[in-house]
Structures are given as C-alpha cells and as structure tokens.
Amino acid sequence: MDIIHPLDRYLRTDRLPHIWCPGCGIGIVISAMLRAIDRHISEGHFTQDDVATVSGIGCTARATLYLNFDSAHVIHGRAIPFAIGLKVIKPNLKVIVIGGDGDIAAIGGNHLLHSARRNMDITVIMVNNMVYGMTGGQVAPTTPMKVYTTTTPYGNLEYPLNLIKLVSSLNTNYVARASVTHPHLIERYIYNALSRDGFSFIEVISICPEVFGRHIGFRNPVELFNKLKSMIKFKAKPSIDESDIVWGKEIVLGEYVNEYKSGFIKLLYGS
C-alpha cells in the first residue's frame, strides 16, 4: 500500500474512490474521527488492532467498509446491539458506532436509548444531515418542520427529535454536538469520547447538498455549508435547554454531558 496521506493507514485505500457525493459532509466527519483515533494511538492509549467500527445501513454507515480496522457493516438500525456484543466479549476493544440519523435515531432509536441508559462502553457518532440520504431524500426524525421531502410532499408536520436532550436525559458519560463546519471540534469531541469508559454520544450536524439541500433550496454545497455555518454557535458549557435545532436560527455546539462514571463493563467485570 502506498501511503500518500498520513491517515491512509486507517483506510482500505484499495476500495477508493468512495460512494459519497461531491459536497457531502461525511468525509469531514471520517477524517476528523481518524485524526482523533490517530492521536490516541500515537499517545499509546490503544493500537489500531484495538479499534472496532460498526455501522448499520445508510450513506454514513458506508464509512466502515473503507476503514482499515476490524469492522462491521451490518443491518439498518442494529449497529449498536452488534457493538455491545463485541464489547462485552472483548472489553479491550474501542468500539465505535457510526451512522446516520435514520439509522441511529429512527429505526435504531430504541437501541440508542437503552445503550445510553446502560452507560454501555461504546462511542456512537451520529451524522445528522436531517434527511434520509441513501434512499433518496425522505423525511427523517430530525427533519425540521415544514420541509418538503419525497415522503412529506406537503411539508413535514412533525417536530424534530432533539437527540442531545434525549441522550442527556439518560445515564451517559458524554454527550456532545459538533458540526462539519468546525472539524476541529469533531476531532476534539471524538478524542474526548474515546478517553473514557461508559457511553459517549456525538451528534455531528452535516450537510447533504444533493438531497437535503435540494429540498430546502440550497443545492450548491458551498452555499449550504455557509448557511449552516451562519447558524452555528459554540458554547464552552452549553445548557440542554438551548439544544433544540430550529433550522435558520441557532444550532449550539458543545459538550452537554461530560462525566467519568463507571461504565457497564466495569460493573460487569469489576475493575
């Protein structure tokens, strides 16, 4: 394998090019995640062989099949239970689940809330593009109200799910929100998540110009990116009350929960 980029060692480069559309935000999340992992590895916290990435189905979920770790690309919504099976048998693994908002919060929502409740020692990265990308632009539980999608042709009538509020209400160690407009925060939050036991959850607000952009009149990736950036506000200590996303107004990034309680694995096996 010719190493062209320092992070290439974490990729199955023989599988490139990837499937993601031009302007898609997922690549930003993946590279930030790899930088966070690389930092841990170079600091000697774990090795490449200790990392396991697991995903369900969706554009975001495709990430695992490009990653040069032990990986699983399983079925829609079920990455979390698969990851738990791995973790309880091989507690030394650093198990990372990555998926879209449909994968993690709709079909997989029940597994999300119960794994958070257990403070299960896995890291879940949810890329929130506010739409179903892979299947071509249907409404997601995170889609803002009134938005026209292929399955809400008269406008979305449902209030979007605030994952930060949901997961923070459970017994978790870490909840943070980042955005593809601020990659250094994605990296920092994933690094911080991987530095502790227990359940950690990172929502990354992303852009899907091809599908979501089309629905809201921002087909141009740069314009959509800039639109998102204009809404972003970083807070060092955000409060959960300000975590609702109202498209066009404010999206607050930051670490909402930041604790070091014992995780499930410690309760199971002792320390």
Place this chain on the structure above:
Amino acid sequence: MRLEYLTGNHAIAEAAIIAGLKFYAGYPITPSTEIFEYLASKLPTKGGVVLQFEDEIASINAVIGASWAGAKAMTATSGPGFSLMVEALSLAIMTETPLVLAYVMRAGPSTGIATKAGQYDVMQVRWAAHGNYELVVYAPWSVQECLDLTIKAFNVSEMLRVPVILLSDATLAHIWERVVIREPPEVSIVNRKKPKVPRDKYKPYEPEEDLVPPMACFGEGYRVLVESLTHDERGYYKATNEVQRRLVWRLVNKVLKNKHLISDSATYLVDDADYVLIAYGSTARSAYALIRELRSKGIKVGLYRPKLLWPLDEEMLINSTIKAKKVFVVENNVGVYVREISRVLRNKEVISIPIIDIEVPTPDEIFEVMKEWI
C-alpha cells in the same frame, strides 16, 4: 457422565454450557424463558455473560456481534420473538456467523396461547428470512434430545459457520425427564476453524475445500470485515452476477455438501412396514406410542422421525418408506411439513394428519384419522 432430572428448557441451557457457550442475549418470552433464567444464574459462574436486551432484534444482533468477538453465542425465543429476529437471521447467514437460536414454539397465530404447544412454525422457521439460503433446524422429541441436539447445534454452527436453530415446543419445554449428561471428553465439541495464513493474506470469506472459510475474530489483528452487502472473498461489496452467484451458491452448497455431517433421524420398525408414520418433535412421541400399539395388534406400521427438520434428508426419507403403501404425516398444526414430504415422495400416497392440540395430539386422536385409510 451424570444423571439429572431436567425440563427440556433446562436441558437446552445445560447443553449450551457444555458446548462452550460464552454469551447469551435474550428478551423474555414464554415458553422459552427458563433457558434464559437458567443461564442467567449459571453462565456467569462459568465465565460467560448473560444480558437482557430491549427486544429480540437487539438480542440476536448482539449475539452476532459476540460471535464475531470470538464467543459461542446463543439466544432463545418463541414465535413472536422469532418474527422480530428474522432480518438478523438473514444477516447471520450472509456473514457466516456461527450462533444457536433455540426456538420454543407456542400456539399461534399472533399471541395465541403463550403457555401451550403447537408445531405451526416449522415453515416459518425455514422460510421467514429474506434471500435464498439453506437453514439447519433440529427438532428434539425428548428432554434427552433437547440436550444432545443443542450440543450438535453448536457443533454444526461452528463447523459450517452458520446459524443453527433448535426447534422445541411448549410441551417439551416444561416436561421433566431423566437425562444422561456427558461432558467433554465424553462428548466431542467443535470449534470454528481459525485462519492458517498470515494476517495480510487472510480473506474473511475465502472458503476451504469444505466451502467453509476459516474465521478470524475482532481484536486479533486480521482487519475482518463483517459485510451484509453481497461481497467477494475479501468482504468487498460487488454488485455483479458473478459475485452474487458465487456467494449465494456457496452459502447454499456449504450446507448441502456437508449434509452427511449434519443429518440426523430415527426410524422405528420401518423395514417391513406397510404404513409409515412421519412425525417430529413432541408429536412423534404419540406417533411412537401408536405404532407400538398397532404392532401389538399385528398391523405392520413403522415411524420415521426426522431430527434434522431442515434440510430434510431426502435419501433417508425415501429409504425409510420404500416398502410403505401409505405414508401418514402427523403434525400439531394444519398440515404444513407434509408438503415437504409430498415433494420428495412424489409417487407415494402421502396422507396428512393435522391435529391441533394445545398439549400433544394423543395416539387415539391420530388413530381416529388414520383408521379410515388402513
């Protein structure tokens, strides 16, 4: 060797421990729950983990994950739970994940009668998951067989890298019988093949001559890829006829070509029989009682009892019914497995005896139907 007095559910749990179970995940459902409870108290003392999940979907997906972490893993359920598990069953087939699923049938459809038996799900178990595949399903008729066939189920799942189903029912689940328990080395335990090539040469889906690929697990440095998409030997997605055909046929043939290793059935007095009864699971107990009674009256009748329900051993079936003038298929449902028997015994008179009984069809009930034909 030791003797114990156990229920069918306890025997399944006990056998799983003997077979090397290290992970159980489940969601409570009658009449399977005692498997879960027995393991919850016993498995942790043997270095295993038992977890209750939020539903059956999570349970089986966690079992698949645990199997890829290197553990022998199982779950148990009944009809409503199995219905939730079938998508992941297809995943286990596709990713060649060894696991055991104990399916304790109850009366359906829907919630039906949770505490009572039936054999309604013999077709569902075989066909419910999407895609084409061969599925290995064993059906015990006694507590002893709950034990023996569970060990076999684990061995076959490890040997062929397939999910294996043990199909019991509410009656077997709760009857108490004396069982002989053998532990290794008195009983042989099979473990999955490990890679024989260096890490950089390893391909997770590259089969050996028996069509089964050696299995590396997570955390061993092989960079395995568990892939639900159609994949080549490396696990790489390929949407071509060539790769799709190669994969699907191998998954099917890996079971069919190794049938001699998995086949299991019993015959009773079939050699000279004019009439052969075919029955499986708890219903076969009454069929057996009936043939003994009829023999004592001089009627030449025998019993063929498939223990391997799927895939049916067609050769054994044909050989066991070769002289029979008539074949009767007795089932505790509306008559479904008879279709599989008729498919194989095309030139025979195959008569369905479907008896719905929330315990077990009695010998008298069976004879009542049968007597019109003999």
